[in-house]
Amino acid sequence: MKWKKYTIETTTAAEDYMSSMLMDLGIEGIEIEDNIPLTKEDQADMFIDFLPELPPDEGISHVSFYIEEDGSDQKQILTQVKAGLENLRKMVEVGSGMISSSETEDLDWINNWKKYFSSFTIEDILIKPTWEELKEEDKDKFLIEIDPGISFGTGKHETTQLCIRQLLKYIRGNSEYTPENKHPKVLDVGCGSGILSIVALKLGASEVVGTDLDADCMISTKENMEVNHLDAGLGTFYVGNLIDDEELQQKVGTEVYDIVVANILADVIIPMAPVIPARLKKGGYFITSGIIDFKENEVKAAIEKAGLEVVEINHQGEWVNITARKN
Template sequence: MFGTIDKLYGGICTMKWDKYTIETTTEAEDYISCTLADLGIEGIEIEDNVPLSESDTSKMFIDILPELPPDQGIGYVSFYLEAGEDHSEKLKEVAEALEEMRSYVNIGSGKITSSETEDIDWMNNWKEFFHSFTIDDILIKPTWEELDQADQDKILIEIDPGISFGTGKHETTQLCIHQLRKYMKDGDEVLDVGCGSGILSIVSLKLGAAHLTGTDIDEDCITSTYENFEVNHLSREQGDFYVGNLIDDTGLQEKVGTEKYDVVVANILADVIIPMAPVIPARLKKDGVFITSGIIDFKENEVREAIEKAGMTVLEVTHQGEWVSITARK
């Protein structure tokens, strides 16, 4: 699916999986994760000995952190494919992508090893890693945590990602939220392309959007979005959501509408944003703003060129870690 990108990867049910682990460098972890997503691989796990930052530890409810071995710049990116199937073609694609990646980042050995997992309840076990956090004056809280008294004055977004992407924790989502906070106005019409769990839709409505329209190619994302609307005391009438690919689905383009939106936001992947760029101006009102992220830094120029070629003017490029957000105006 292309839903909201988030480093907490859901969508895996309880069953047996073949686990493939790539030995790499910490420098290349995000590049490899992005590339695996481009190849349609879900269920990605990163292991390394990089010390947690003060920001990371502030979001964890444990008193004593485990002692890690020294960080030697080595990381392991694991992905999961359904057991009992022939994965030779997919592994060949991964190996070819890793070799191509060597031209712009040090991926280390790139060795791939395999093992089989036991049945794991992925749908619930990941919850121990998702805790409340803030972006500016916005508090994003999982539904299973209590609201702290000290956070009562913040704009509250409650999220249960369920079977779709999108906790808001990943840099790309945070970049989009910062830009929505900056460019969105009360009463705006907003289109969320690749809505995922609905987090950017909900943020937009909480910030004063008059109405929200969203799309995703995965029907489960629409279900998850409406569930999160209910959790956040938003009515279904405040958002219209459609299943489909805005790039080439003319029927969906008609449903979404022409010259209707003050803001279009898309937190997807560079390789989706590039072919999508030509259809965005037709969705925007005059002077409407396109906010996009999910762009790994080495694809920044490609995405910028596609946006400019589509006739939009780039207003701002922002970075967080290895990820990029581009904001443009029609």
């Protein structure tokens, strides 16, 4: 299969916004190239001994994405991308916005990215890819192993980390956040690789239920549960759209969850917000991320309109977590 590669010339200030816009359109396989020097944390995460010499950072970034060459909706997608670019111009400097294209041969999407995913920690949790050997000094750590396969969710993205930190607070608890139920039942909307479901179970959740639009995610989630030695009976997973699928809503259940977690996109969270309170028990929490910062107020307003009380807003980079409570 051949693919068409499209590259948008933009600014480093706009690259995350550009990525969010492309993801909102359902585009996957996004690449970002810029000359921003790596931080010490980035270098440690990627185990780079000798940094390449980069040209001076002039604030220019190239954001690339791929479309099947024989895809019938190619023109429609490009039209949507151009419209999205013009909308972004109203809120951030996007630079030239010029789009160039090239052809590429078959790509091994499933495996080529693995060289960029290595072990890292969130608080006291060590998240390790399944193909990496566990170091001797890490054998006593709180370990989660993940192979995302073709699903979203290595845990390394800011949005996933924001959700994991909230699960730590609301399941494990501390002086400020003490959960009423020490073994909560959790609904994971948009479960992807299953990483948030697995984190919840390993932190002490009694049961998880997950949903996703992509049937492949069910495979990834179940495989990752096995890798983490979790009983398959602890998790039930459904394919479907919780927003408007009444049959799925019935399967998932009403007022049975202590926590609903959703690491999706702002444009999905907003229409989904009205169906969340019915899933939660009284006093239950809605933990969400995947929200680019310029959509924070819009998502917050939708959650509050649904009748939930926003109790926390956290930021990491240009991404936002909003946590709300059903009173």
